[in-house]
Amino acid sequence: MKSKTPNTEVSSYESAKRPTVRLVSNTTVYEEALEHGRLIGLYWSATGQVQRENMAARLPQVNWKLDSLRHPLHTFELEIDCQSLHNRWDWIGSSTRAGKRDGTTEAVVELRHQVRPVSLKVVTRLDGTSVLVRYLEITNTGKLPAALGSVSPWSGILWVTHTDQPYHLTNANPAFEERGKSKFTLGYMASEEWGYEGDFVWQPLPQENFRIERKAFGRSWGTTLLHLEERGHRGADFSWPCVERQFFRGICLSP
Secondary structure, three states, rough: OOOOOOOEEEEEEEOOOEEEEEEEOOOEEEEEEEOEEOOOEEEEEEEOOOOOHHOOOOOOOOHHHHOOOOOOOOOEEEEOEEEOOOOOOEEEEEEEOOOOOOOOOOEEEEEOOOOOEEEEEEEEEOOOOOEEEEEEEEHHHHHOOOEEEEOOOOOEEEEEEEOOOOOOOOOOOOOOOOOOOEEEEEEEEEOOOOOOOOOOOEEOOOOOOOEEEEEEOOOOOOOOOOEEEOOOOOEEEEEEOOHHHHHHEEOOOOO
């Protein structure tokens, strides 16, 4: 698949008998694949490092010990009529198209659900910078109306750092503290009120869940800036139930 936007690349190939898409924009690299009926993330890179195809074929089960049937690796969350549609998807195809914004390219993964009459396009916008934008195009192909319960256009695994035995027999990365302390710090704007534009704070992430929720209350301004470091209505959930894994999901909140 060709991308007409400079400094971007969209590739589609088969990895371990899984249809896979690789997205590259500036130094950001991201791959995802359909496994066991779930669209799952394989890896992220912020330094432009592309995993070899034989390495990507081992992710996430072999290298990271992550089972896509047991861990929240799916790249989106969708609930319709109180039914979670994070699994049981068939791969229809992948393509690229001109973005809705000038100078951008959109990578499209098209899926069809095996149970409900729903088709889905997972759209990722690339503009040549290191920032990726994602949204979902959800189509009810049935004859009856359906209630959209909740949507997370992007979720899954964000970071894996095996720093504990038996993965390392020595202190391979002394920047990590001992088990039980936060290994990730989240930076975000603590306030959206006038006069508090510089109110940027750092929050060590607890080992359970951490949630940021903002409501605009009719305002036309606001920020969704989130900066994670190692160590409309919108929100973000972060959790690391295992000390070496960081999961996330961006969510849409009702008015």
